[in-house]
Amino acid sequence: MSAAKRLYIFTGKGGVGKTSLAMAMTKHLESQGIRALYNSFYQDPERSLWDKLNLPVLDIDLHSSAEIYIGRKLKSTTIASWIMKTHFFKSLFQMIPGLGHMILLGHILDELEKHPELTVVLDSPASGHALTMFESASNFKKIFRAGLIVRDIERMHSLLSMPGYLKTLVVSLPTELAMNEASDLQKELKSNSGGPDFNTEVIVNDSYLQYLKENKIDEKDLPDFLKGKIDLEKEIIGDAKALAHVDESEPSSIIMKLAPKMEAFL
């Protein structure tokens, strides 16, 4: 098998299956003997699903992450918790949403530095949010200019740029709008000047074309409404790798079926 990266970021627009694929990746890495942790990156934690899958997670929330981070930087947890409680800081936090994301990412990178055998799978929020997160580092450099945060951003950039460290998987569905959006996101990530190389790859999820191949179904036997779907898929998938539609309705069963297929995206 190919060597695992230290950090996998799953992103893409909402409802394309990011969470399922990020969990599948974590389970796959685990099955390969790698110490992998899933992080839901401030989205609502789906704890019952984690339990069902027996999923190893890095469970830190935004607020406590910020408090720990600031505590480390100022070398005092008391001051950090006091700062977090002030109106000024609360307002700052609310007004600059990317700030929290960046702190959380910094926290995760700290964990990766502390534990050289660890791999983290980050389930990043829908595209808008992901861009906030990626953009935020460069934005903050522009607006902060000095201080601990800027030094941290520089450290984060050089870590993320190390060869073999990061892979960003842009999840998409085989529809025209979804594919357009995925390629826009990929372009934006590539053009992020001054930032790290995000090492992106698009995964096309829930493909019926791939399903037909795997189940040896002849296209000719399909009804018209599905033929239309298949023709469209052929047109838009291009060189991207596709994952077949999974015939299950239980999320945990879907994830377990997807897990071995994640090897192709390491």
Place this chain on the structure above:
Amino acid sequence: MIHIPKKKVELFCGTGGVGKTTVATGRALALALEGRRVLLITIDPAKRLKQILNLPDVDDGAVNTVALDLFGHDKNLSFDAMLMSPGATLKRIATEKGLEAEFESTIIKTLSRPYGGMNEIMSIIEVQHQLKRGVYDTIILDTPPGKHFIDFLESSEKIKNFFDKSFLEIFEYLGKSIHGEKSKSKNIFTMMISTGVNKLLSYLEDVTGAEFVREFIDAVLALYRSRDSFLRALEFQEELKSETFSNWFLVTSVEQQKINEAQGLKDQAEHFIHNDLFLVINKCLTPYLNAWTPASNTPLSKLKKGMVTREANIEGFASKNFTNVLKFHEINNPSPLEHVKGLALQFKA
């Protein structure tokens, strides 16, 4: 048959990727065809509306008139469409207040970019502005996906906190002018607070740099001077709760297996949403599946069974948890304009 009453504002929310913008555009077309004056505003920073309606690729927050011949209807009918631009709205506020120079701050500019932190607040202010103009019968709002939508609803709460009195401590301490005059001499109490603020600022400077703290305070001061524009947004939040004012559409789709998320959104927005809530299940395949009879015990029949089960599960969940359910079938055509047309027809039905 489900009756959808006519309201001043219609909100389309959903989990993202479910065709929310297309459904909202279909609704705009349906209402425009009835002769209503409609403005469609999209707050979703994704550029989908631009793609669907072929709008110019500029971020100026301008209102574009879309003649209905685009959809093969009467060219004398139309609806208006705008892509929310937080920067443009902020600029209008700055001009109204004569604060153009103060708003030329790196921080304010960064925040008012489409993915910055002020998107939601600016959207509410923009909707209010458009309502006040009084030229529309209905304003249709395509809200940001998922969690962002909750942020949108709660943004006026954020404003309130932002302009919270205790925030003034900072300015008091710094002796910055808020109401055009320098703050008065401090009593012991404010002195005590000020000492705390002083400490806070010095810690903050360690983390963010001193320059930033100064710029941030100037930025906040500029916003504070135009606070009445922001605080008015609170009234809108109250209005939204009124059943005579708004319709709510929660959009989900068969493809996405996200119906429990729709339920989650409904629960989170509970104190805003009233009885006129419509769940839209988009991209239903039922009519197509019913017409398809593959030979039994083949891979094809297994495929059909899987698809039928999926739709049945979603419908079962929907009818259990929602009173008004609109099922829109998939439109089998690659053109987004055909989708809008097809959805408008389904709204009419």
